[in-house]
Amino acid sequence: MVPRFGRLSARLVGALAHYAGFAPARQGGAHAAVAALVLVFVLVLVLSGAPAAADDIAPLPPAPVVDADKARLGERLFHDHRLSGNGTVACASCHDLARAGIDGLARSVGIEGRLARRNAPTVFNALFLPTQFRDGRAATLEAQIDAPIADPNEMDTSWPDVLARLGADPTYRDAFARLYPDGLTVAAIRDAIATFERTLATPDAPFDRYLRGEAEAIGPEAKAGFALFRTLDCAACHDGPLLGGRRFARFLQDRPQPVDPGETWTPDRGRARLTGRAEDEHVFKVPSLRNVARTVPYFHDGLARTLAEVVRRMARHELGRDLAEDETRRLVAFLETLTGTWRGRPL
Ligand code: HEC
Numbered sequence: 001m002v003p004r005f006g007r008l009s010a011r012l013v014g015a016l017a018h019y020a021g022f023a024p025a026r027q028g029g030a031h032a033a034v035a036a037l038v039l040v041f042v043l044v045l046v047l048s049g050a051p052a053a054a055d056d057i058a059p060l061p062p063a064p065v066v067d068a069d070k071a072r073l074g075e076r077l078f079h080d081h082r083l084s085g086n087g088t089v090a091c092a093s094c095h096d097l098a099r100a101g102i103d104g105l106a107r108s109v110g111i112e113g114r115l116a117r118r119n120a121p122t123v124f125n126a127l128f129l130p131t132q133f134r135d136g137r138a139a140t141l142e143a144q145i146d147a148p149i150a151d152p153n154e155m156d157t158s159w160p161d162v163l164a165r166l167g168a169d170p171t172y173r174d175a176f177a178r179l180y181p182d183g184l185t186v187a188a189i190r191d192a193i194a195t196f197e198r199t200l201a202t203p204d205a206p207f208d209r210y211l212r213g214e215a216e217a218i219g220p221e222a223k224a225g226f227a228l229f230r231t232l233d234c235a236a237c238h239d240g241p242l243l244g245g246r247r248f249a250r251f252l253q254d255r256p257q258p259v260d261p262g263e264t265w266t267p268d269r270g271r272a273r274l275t276g277r278a279e280d281e282h283v284f285k286v287p288s289l290r291n292v293a294r295t296v297p298y299f300h301d302g303l304a305r306t307l308a309e310v311v312r313r314m315a316r317h318e319l320g321r322d323l324a325e326d327e328t329r330r331l332v333a334f335l336e337t338l339t340g341t342w343r344g345r346p347l
């Protein structure tokens, strides 16, 4: 904490000096008074021991209690290939729950082998995200579902067609009639899938147990890695209980060479695709780091294959710092403690 805080006060004091230096002589009195006030504020902050961590890193919150029958129906829909135009692709095709909620591909493969625009993020803990998608373009889990259904490169269908296919199955008609006043509707399908997704929390990672006071839940390398994560300021972006998910940041990089022969890379404008604004070029949601050891490959284009590589890139491009070998090792050891459990088993 001390170095992070030291830096903050150094910045404030620097700003203060700058400000004082520019104060015109005839207004010196007023400026001196303001400067004195700011100085007092800084001193109070320093002496009060200051808030320990502005990054809010904390154990994963518990999943909400949901209607178990709707969640079961949602789980069936999540695995149902009839949600795609030609009956070959389910949500689970790209978000395999036995595989930490991803497909392991650089970019997902949808209907008829077409390539999705980006690397599939995990659906685990998506319930805790304030926005969905790598550019945050959907506000809720319910709203997110419309995109893969309609995307010609993913499920390539339409809601009327999905309703017709599911409506032909009496077991679905009965299940929806039992659980929803209007029976099988688009809103009910969205609600059932989102209800299931709200059960996909992964609590009890070794890191959570450590934060709750089990000192031996993570090893010394990981502890040193966590300290580095804060002192280097990774936590300025990867903050909160998810270690990410709440902010957007420009992804700065020297593009890695394509990993496989023949693999091509097209620049992804990130949020600028939505907003058209220059300041949003290559701006992406800072991803959650929960279960990150299980969700290789990395980044929106899936072109990074090891955590060591990712950590080195992050330090160099987001923080302007080249890591020593042992720093990289410690950060990776820390990231490996973020694997939680689902249905009683580690992901
Ligand atoms: C063809 C593969 C594919 C299919 C099928 C698919 N997804 Fe995705 N999913 C993706 C990709 C790729 C992204 C990231 C797209 C982006 O950010 O622009 C994504 C993003 C998401 C997210 C956002 C997570 C986050 O971290 O922001 C959720 C939630 C999600 N999908 C759930 C679903 C559900 C539910 C279905 C079924 C209705 C589904 N997906 C079908 C590939 C797929």
Ligand code: HEC
Binding pocket: 134, 229, 232, 233, 234, 235, 236, 237, 238, 248, 249, 250, 251, 284, 285, 286, 287, 288, 289, 292, 295, 297, 298, 299, 300, 301, 307, 310, 311, 314, 315, 318, 319, 331, 335
């Ligand atoms: C300025 C904000 C910022 C800082 C600081 C930062 N990151 Fe990131 N991080 C991001 C963004 C944005 C992405 C997503 C890039 C993308 O999807 O292409 C990311 C991605 C990652 C990923 C890959 C996650 C995945 O599933 O693809 C890891 C791991 C990671 N960061 C770790 C770190 C570590 C360790 C540090 C400190 C050395 C750090 N980050 C510092 C913004 C930041």
